[in-house]
Amino acid sequence: MSEWKELNEESKSRWNENAGFWDDYMGNESNQFHREIIRPRTEKLLDVKAGQTILDIACGNGNFSRRLVELGANVVAIDYSSKMIERAKLRSGLHHIDYKVIDATNFDSLIALGNERFDSAVANMALMDIADIRPLMQALSFLLKDNGIFIFSITHPCFQSPNMRKVHEVEDMNGSLQSKNSIQIFNYLTPQPYKAIGINGQPTPHYMFHRPLSYYLNVAFKQHFVLESIEEPSFQKEKEANQFEWDEIPPAIILRLKKV
Template identity: 65%
Template sequence: MSEWKELTNESQTRWDGIAEFWDNYMGEQSNRFHREIVRPKTEELLTVNEGQIILDIACGNGNFSRRLADLGAEVVAFDYSAKMIERAELRSKDYLNRIKYQVVDATNYDSLIELGTERYDGAVANMALMDIADITSLTRALQQLLKKNGVFVFSIPHPCFQAPNTRKIHETEEINGEIVTRNSVQISKYLSPEPIETIGIRGQPVSHILFHRPLSYYVKLFLSANFVLDGWEEPNFQKDEDSNKRFDWYELPPAVIFRFKKL
């Protein structure tokens, strides 16, 4: 089983409960992970042009929606958390002529179709599909929402390296008089889809539900819906002066970003 639609309400309730915390943490510019890992390659794969209409799926507090508007797009952005949308609108007062925010459940096919068939040049979901209990309705709807040759770009935590029960290991060893550090991950499961409770940001009031799926699941799902995979990135952090003091993802990609094109 890779879809858990019965958990949608529970997932939504938890995100409403942590919306304020996440918004305060992410702020206007979001965190380092989004700035260095997610945004650059997402923008590269999406290739936004002036005047395009872009659908921002599970938009959170609207950080990337505003970036899309800055790039010249007209944006329709939605999230199933009404509190997240409230936060997004508060932060987007200077963008309301370019961004339309809505509360929409991405597991509800009929609600998605109401956003407009063959209206969008592209769609994007930044670090979101793993938080959606059932993505089959979204996949079917995107085939209707996108224009011909429209693209859908989405990022998720890399399921090969951030599978359930993954251990992150940071080792320091002296070799021939030099201090050598190594980062590695230890995993015991990957192929079996499962929902897990997780803490995305230390200190968040309650955990949220992450829906782990292997890479093959995403690829097969979109190919079966008449999309073609024509872009793929596995971004990593670049080493800096603090890299030897912490676990950092400079050889292991913490996220994977896909681009699927509508046939």
């Protein structure tokens, strides 16, 4: 089982509860993870052209939606959290963005956005938070124009699976102390829901839905998408204090799919 419709409403409730905390934390510029890991590679893969119409799925407080407008796109931004959409509207100022409260698990609500309306769609760090991704992938095959692009990023399931453990070791190498960071993985192939803390101090844990990479890709292939590119970014050498070193272990994966 890789879809958990019965958890969707609780998942939405938890995000509504966390919305204010996440918006305050992310602010107008978002966090280091988004600025360094997600945004640069996503922008490269999207290759936004002025005048394009782009769908921002699970837009949160609208940080990336606003960036797309700055790049010249017409943006429709959706999220199932009404509280997140409220926060996004407050932050948008003069940015003209069509915000809508839409559940990405609801096929009918999605296709009501317009057949072949969008040049591209993007979902930043969201699909692993969605209880059932099949309606979304099916809807995107209608929403996107021919050769339309869908970019999505997720926590890297190969390295960020449930119960993953970060390990820090110090080894005496010929009289010199050498530090080494690694991870221990206990679950990968078996899909499962679990509760997680994305930001320390958030009011309540939110649901995440672990799936192996093959699942994401096979759902996309079934809807006649082809995989064009993959990015596996890691943090640069300069890190925030106490930042776990991800130099060789990508915390996220970004995929570019094309509708054919």
